[in-house]
Amino acid sequence: MNFNIAADRRCTNSIKWNRKAIENIASNPDAEPFWVADMDFLPEPHIHDAAKTLAGMGVYGYPSFPDDWKAVSSWLRAKHGWILPEEKIIFCQGLLHGLALALNLFTKEGDGILVPSPMYRPFREIPARNGRRLIEHDLGYSNGHFFLDRERFARDAENASMIVFCSPHNPSGIVFSEDDLRFVLETAKKKDIPIISDEIHSDLAHPEKKHIPMGLANERAGAKCITLFAPSKTFNIAGEHCAFAALSDTAMEDAFRKAESALWLDEPGITIGELAYAAYSKGMEYNKELCRYLGENVKAIREYLAASCPDMILSDCEASFVGFLDCSAYYDRIEAEVISHPDKYMGGDGGGVLSRFFGVNAAVAMNDGTWFGDSWKGFVRFNYGTSRERVMKALERIVKAVKSL
Ligand SMILES: Cc1ncc(COP(=O)(O)O)c(C=O)c1O
Secondary structure: OOOOOEOOOOOOOOOOOOHHHHHHHHOOOOOEEOOOOOOOEOOOHHHHHHHHHHHHHOOOOOOOOOOHHHHHHHHHHHHHOOOOOHHHOEEEOOHHHHHHHHHHHHOOOOOEEEEEEOOOOHHHHHHHHOOOEEEEEEOEEEOOEEEOOHHHHHHHHOOOOEEEEEOOOOOOOOOOOHHHHHHHHHHHHHHOOOEEEEOOOHHHEOOOOOOOOHHHHHHHHOOOEEEEEOOOOOOOOHHHOOEEEEEOOHHHHHHHHHHHHHOOOOOOOHHHHHHHHHHHHHOHHHHHHHHHHHHHHHHHHHHHHHHHOOOOEEOOOOEOOEEEEEOHHHHHHHHHHHHHOOOOOOOOOOOOHHHHHHHHHOOEEOEEHHHHOOOOOOEEEEEOOOOHHHHHHHHHHHHHHHHOO
16 A cells, blocks of 8 residues: 555545535635545555445445454454454444434433543534533643543533543544543443443554453443444545444343334445445455554654644644644634634634634644634644645645744
């Protein structure tokens, strides 16, 4: 694989490269996209072959995938050392579908849902759209390091009926330690509330880090644990909306299966079935190389910022391809600039002060920190899942923009 080649997807139906969507957050339709969490690398060859074979045969009728969850089970064992029999793996029509379904099944209207913040935006919207109350728990933060503040976490969990965790964490990129996972699980168990762990980024831990699935950590803890994972970020096939759920509690597993089947949501379509099977059964080499490349991107970003703009700090990106860039040292000056030139920084409701400033002055489109919670206006989320050349050029423009203030 050559990850130095990244596709230009401006002429496709990619939301990440959509000019209108970019203008909404960045006040500049021509800004280069470093926002939505998908990558620009060329596809893993076996997955691409599976797609081409399907298209070549022109067969799009109802599928039957008797062996596919065996491939998922083998992947979990090889990648994470988690022995999860295929019979325990439940297909979901995307990770957020699994999350919303579990939230609906295992909590009731008005219940409090504890979510660590900064949080991936739908974690706020799913409770709101389903009449639940969000308990926004700010992670501890100091100088680029996000961490679990256990005492505060336990206090915030007092009024919660469910915990929704994101591991590894989007947007910071941190990988939680086994101790942290155990603490979170014990907190849930003590209160006898379910915990959902969104692990969509779990296969992309960088070489020096090890992700531990919550479901595996829970084999000792014994909480009511719902682990959700997916091939979407791992293999850049997120547009196909495929995920899997594993529930530790048998009664909850039955309820989840029943709810899926009642709504006729328990079968994958033909394309995702073919792609996911190819990915899980033949994608390990690609995955290893990708994790290495992403880790090296982080190293290059860190070295560049340390040398040219030490006040701008990248979070501890230990997994996946997004990180939170702390620009708070420049926030006041950027805000003054944006407020004094309202015509220059117009846009939709998806952006904020920083995303507009960098969109206009660096031609770089990133998610504004406010998209992830009320406390994060001094941050932007930077997607470095593209060629190093493109990443470094964007960084140079970002640094130049703040230096020109
Ligand atoms: C943490 C997290 N969960 C869920 C999703 C979306 O998953 P899906 O498209 O499978 O619903 C994303 C996508 O960026 C994500 O980052």
